[in-house]
Structure formats: C-alpha cells, structure tokens
Amino acid sequence: MATVMAATAAERAVLEEEFRWLLHDEVHAVLKQLQDILKDVNLKMPRNNQLLHFAFREDKQWKLQQIQDARNHVSQAIYLLTSRDQSYQFKTGAEVLKLMDAVMLQLTRARNRLTTPATLTLPEIAASGLTRMFAPALPSDLLVNVYINLNKLCLTVYQLHALQPNSTKNFRPAGGAVLHSPGAMFEWGSQRLEVSHVHKVECVIPWLNDALVYFTVSLQLCQQLKDKISVFSSYWSYRPF
Secondary structure, three states: OHHHHHHHHHHHHHHHHHHHHHHHHHHHHHHHHHHHHHHHHHHHOOOOOOOOOOOOOOOOOOOOHHHHHHHHHHHHHHHHHHOOOOOOOOOOHHHHHHHHHHHHHHHHHHHHHHHOOOOEOHHHHHOOOHHHHOOOOOOOOEEEEEEEEOOEEEEEEEEEEEOOOOOOOOOOEOOOEOOOOOOOEEEEOOEEEEEEEEEEEEEEOHHHHHHHHHHHHHHHHHHHHHHHHHHHHHHHHHOOO
C-alpha cells in the first residue's frame, strides 16, 4: 500500500511540474505564435488610410464594411493576446481557457464577416451610396452591390423597371438577400420597381484566401491549447487523492 501511495505521489509531482511548464512556457509560446499569425493578417487587410476602393471615381474612396469589421475583430484578438507580457504567470487552467475562448470568439467573428455576406433588401442597397461612386453617374434604373464572399470580391448589377400604377402584378416587396433574382420588387420613394435582369461578376483576391487560412490555423492553435489544458484540468478534478 505504501508503494502504491508513493507511486501516486510521484505521478502527481510529475504532472504538477508538467502543468506548471504548460502554464508558464507553452501558453506563452502559443500566444506569441498567434500574435505573429494575426499580425500577418492585419498587415494584409487594408488600413484606414489605404481603403479598399475601386476606380469608379478618382475623387472618392469607398470602404467595404466587411473588411473593416473583420479588421476590427482581428485587432481585438491581438489586443487580448498582447495584454499580458512574457513574464506574466497564468495561475490556473481556467484563466487560459477564458482567454482562448475570448480570442476564438473574435477570430470566428472576423472569419464569418468574410465568409457570410450580409443579406440586404433592395432599398438598403439603393440607400448605400455605392451607386454615387461612379462617374458619370449610373442611370436611375441600375443598382449595384459589392461584397466579399470567401476569397472573392463580388459585384452585382441589378437592372430595374418601374411598375405602372395600373399594373395587374401583385406587388410583394422582396426581403433581404445576398443575391436578388429577377422579379424581385421593392418600393423606392414614390415608385414601385421590379428587378428585370441581374448581372454578377466575381474576382478572386489572393490575400483574402491567405487571411482565411490564417484564421483557420489560429483557431486550430487555440483549440489545441484548450485541449491540453482540459486534459490536466480533468486529471485534477478526478484524481483519487
């Protein structure tokens, strides 16, 4: 019995030493690796003084909200990772898990902004101001929308026609959508309009693909660290002494 107890105590001592090493050394190593990856993402994303814009009008720049939102989430993740310096000693596994959950939340939100375009109604697209970015101005029977979908920049052009007051068509305003189909109706000002044709073009943006890969790698690193911490936490919860 004494031999068993001695072996158990020795095992506990080894595990405690490994856990201390994990909290002090490996956690900081993973945090530094995450910082390096996210700084690469941050450098690739256009900054406020280098806005993503298109050569519609030379006197204006137009900001794509998806990029700005993703960048804000990345900046918040970097802030969380850099708020503790290398000398900081994590006291518990729960503290590390809480940090990883907060970082993963920001990374997931950033990735989702690039992979899930907003669903907009046609009046929201009309009010976005993008149509005023062209020179000469677009005809009043055209609407345009620009958005990011994964690693692609998408441009959609909607050709409209006005519904006559005596039209026998049942007017039913379309709801929000990423891409509206011909036949979609909406009201703008005093007019009722219908989409007659839809034209869409896509362009692959290499740095967007890189950013999505970085998000995936970062989330995997966070999860791996969480798994290691959880193994030790389970041991302490169920140890027989």
